[in-house]
Amino acid sequence: MENIAMRDAFGAALVEIGKTNDKLMVLDADVSSSTKTGLFGKAYPDRFFNMGVAEANMVDVAAGMATVGYRPVVSAFAIFLALKATDQIRNVVCYNNLNVIIGGGYSGLSDSFDGASHQSITDIAIMRAFPNLTVLCPADANDVEAALRQALEIDGPVYIRMCRNPGPVLDKNPLTIGKADTLVEGDDVTIGACGLTVPMALEAAALLAEKGVKAEVLDMASIKPLDREAVLASVEKTGCFLSVEEHSIHGGLGGAVSELLAKNKPVPMDFVGVEDCFTESGPYDLLMEKYGISSSAIIEKAQALVASKS
């Protein structure tokens, strides 16, 4: 399986789309060599704006551009967009339903060595609380391009959450806004994953199958809007749901599914993600393991859920 980093796909897709879409403007907060929007800047210097380390201003500048009919993409690290530009995203971009695309790079634990200050584990919770905002968590490089192209077609703001490190390009349908994709069918437990936890969930499902547990794996890149029908249909079969995300277990994908199921079809649930704590520096894979985001954690919790049904 080929490994590609989402940021490389993001930069390349911006350059490609920029060839034909002259309304596309890209703004970055002095991290364009990291997020790869610098590729766009090199190709189209008159449509690229390096705004310095000032995320709040950057988001509102993009909002102003959007009111004039342009399609701005703002890019920075996910944590700084979600936390330093929260007011701008909420009060200007979302309140006015403006066509601003927010590209959050280095999400989850993927800025691993930089430590807790740079690790974005609450961005989904913050973003999905805002009306009008579409929240996407692509699973691979192909999803990133699909997300970007669809985001440019719809009316309203879109948040695209991207991992820093190379990840596998999956043999699956590209992301569709509003849709969950069933990657593995099963009737014992539903595993809903997003981002780089999707390949992790696939691995866990294969190992669970060896143990006689038939897991259904949903790629839930579209966190908002959530594919209600797909989730409800799946738990109708399986009777339980395990959310998996590179994010706090509070308020992210697991939170979104909980809200849906609590009201419509309460079933046993569990959550794989960062518990209520701050993380630390270290190699990406070891960090994920230490903070409970791993195929073994998925297997353990899935088995416990299945057992709780009987």
Place this chain on the structure above:
Amino acid sequence: MTTKTNKELQALAQQFRINVIKTLNDKGTGHWGGSSSVAEILTYLYFRQMNIKPEQPDWADRDRLILSKGHASPMLYAILEEKGYLPEGTLSSFREINSTLQGHPCMNKTPGVEMSTGALGHGLSVGLGMSLMAARNENPFKTYVIVGEGCLNEGQSWEAIMAAGKFAPKDLVLLVDYNKVQLDGHSKDIMPLDPLADKFRSFNWNVAGKTYNGHDVDEIEKSFKWLSKQNEGPCVIIYDTTKGKGVDFTEDTHTWHGAPVSDDHLKDALPQLKSVLSKWEDE
């Protein structure tokens, strides 16, 4: 429409003050101090300066105005109604449920409002984005942003001032309604901004050489004459204004930032406001 004389603009601004204070009394809510402070500046922009078509609020080449000090919304609404953006009588629904007139301006509810504001400090950033794109238009429009002290307390404003200095959009104009009073008290005690003009100069702005009286239309006219001669942006004009202008007990005090206007207050205020209106009308 015939061009109004400076005296007619003075009278108009004073009439807007009367409309606003009556509305705030009627509703028991809204910000009088900052609304009165910006009356002449806003009136001049809408009735003399800006290239706009009220009958076509989304006209692509229109000049943009962002009232970053969004709490002065009643004054903006009074003007938008007079200009024909809003049906006559709309002002009387200010802050009511289901109204098009929100407590702070909302671009998706009120025709003529270019940007929703209220949380302070956003306006200049948004205006910078607009003006950067205006420069790509065949007919570049001007973007005017009005801020008060509160906006300039916000860190985001200084991010925007820094960025505007970098990109230097020719048609971005910042107008400071410098009344030197904010919600909690005088700015010198809360968060001093002086020397304000020097701050802008040090951020590479084109700063008007003097501070203009923001309640004197002749002076405001001079400030825009200065602006018309500028070839380099961004430009900033600082106006010396008085919070709560026009009513003796509301002038230059933070207590009238957002206090409700009682019937007794109105009874006291109206004769003062009307006598100045008569003066301008008689001249």
